[in-house]
Amino acid sequence: xxxRIACFFLIVLLYCVFSxxxxxxxxxxxxxxQLLALVKQQSESAADFVVLPEDxxxxxxxxxxxxxxxxxxxxxxxxxLIGVDTDNSALTGRSDTMVLAQLDPGNGRVRLVSFMRDLYxxxxxxxxxxxxxxxxxxxxxxxxxxxxxxxxxxxxxxxAVNFSLMSELVDAIGGIEIEVTxxxxxxxxxILDYAxxxxxxxxxxxxxxxxxxLRSLSGxxxxxxxxxxxxxxxxxxxxxxxQVLGAILKRMLALDFASLSQVLTRFIPEVKTDLSIAxxxxxxxxxxxxxxxxxxxxRVPVGGSAKSRIIRGTYFIVPNLSTNRQAIQDFLxx
Numbered sequence: 001x002x003x004r005i006a007c008f009f010l011i012v013l014l015y016c017v018f019s020x021x022x023x024x025x026x027x028x029x030x031x032x033x034q035l036l037a038l039v040k041q042q043s044e045s046a047a048d049f050v051v052l053p054e055d056x057x058x059x060x061x062x063x064x065x066x067x068x069x070x071x072x073x074x075x076x077x078x079x080x081l082i083g084v085d086t087d088n089s090a091l092t093g094r095s096d097t098m099v100l101a102q103l104d105p106g107n108g109r110v111r112l113v114s115f116m117r118d119l120y121x122x123x124x125x126x127x128x129x130x131x132x133x134x135x136x137x138x139x140x141x142x143x144x145x146x147x148x149x150x151x152x153x154x155x156x157x158x159x160a161v162n163f164s165l166m167s168e169l170v171d172a173i174g175g176i177e178i179e180v181t182x183x184x185x186x187x188x189x190x191i192l193d194y195a196x197x198x199x200x201x202x203x204x205x206x207x208x209x210x211x212x213x214l215r216s217l218s219g220x221x222x223x224x225x226x227x228x229x230x231x232x233x234x235x236x237x238x239x240x241x242x243q244v245l246g247a248i249l250k251r252m253l254a255l256d257f258a259s260l261s262q263v264l265t266r267f268i269p270e271v272k273t274d275l276s277i278a279x280x281x282x283x284x285x286x287x288x289x290x291x292x293x294x295x296x297x298x299r300v301p302v303g304g305s306a307k308s309r310i311i312r313g314t315y316f317i318v319p320n321l322s323t324n325r326q327a328i329q330d331f332l333x334x
Contacts, residue, residue: 076104077283080144080155082135083163083241085227095135095143096163097241100153102332105286111332112297113153118234119301120309120316121150130316135160140274151300152325153332157279160272166226167219169248172263173255175216176247178225182212184240187231191224238299302327 083097100113117132123146126137134146140158147153170176180188189207196205206220217225226244229237252260275283305323309316 076102076106076109077286078102078154078156079283080140080147080158082140082143082158082160084135084160085163093136094130094132095160096132097238098131098143098147100147100155103283103286109296113300113328113331114238114297115147115151115300116234116238116317118315118317119150119306120311120318121146124149130314140272150321151328153328157275158273159275162270163226164223165267165270166244166248167223169219169263169267170217170222171219172266173248173251173259175218176222176244176251177214177216178222178243178247180208180212180215180217180225182210183231184225184228185210185212185215187228188221188224191227192220195220195224235299296331298328298331300324300328 079101081097081099081101082095084093085096094117096117098115098117100115102109102111102113104110115131117130119131120128121131121134122128123134123137123142126133126142131143131146131150134143138145140160144155144158147155185208192206193203195201196203206218206224208215208217208221222244226241227237228240252263255263273280301317301319301324305320305327307318309318
């Protein structure tokens, strides 16, 4: 599954390449066709610790985590991928998906660090709150600073996409197939029922008929599936989102060149990034080299390093910062 996610990042990078080309930095049709052809070939237990008080300040020693050790130089490009679940076309809102991808073609490795959205952290200048609030307060810059201050990791660049556009993307590629359980089916239909009432549509619009198993999902059904959380946990929600990304990638790579080009052209304006055309093309080449690489993932908080807490009536995951800093440092390596 992690390899599929890495390949999805490749598709997103293509969005950036196409977008920059449209802005006048000029890839030819032949070059775009060549890039697409290359893409198509790649087919807890909780530990006890003190909960941070509201006036908690990071100790001075934490500053040492903000400086990358000399041995980490050349370890690879670190790209922060941000999924924003919002109806705002300006890509403002809370970041529900935050993944730091370290691409290391020299050593044949891709390492992915996924940060849970409900992590209780200090947001510079904003006090303590959920991690996903950092993007809403100050965009990618503040989110990057928050991750750096709390977890000691830097990002060399970022990509932000609107998670809600998934519905349009899935419909544009003709739907996807997902294994759905009976419980997931009930939750999916309940989410659709609520959405239909909010949008004044017929109550049964897009609802799935009973029957667990491999189901073909439309855009609205896919978005509802990816938003299921209350039936189990946000941890399982992350897994469902990964399954959706894998299914979208599989479907996109099955399209012919003309259809894939049309889809990419439709969605490239929706990607927000600080990558230059040169960086995007360089990363694209790295990912092609990494198509059969060892892909590893780490979820933060790591096992046994967090407590669930209700603070001011809101659910948070309170992490042991030093434990998670060390786990991330060990995972990403030199």
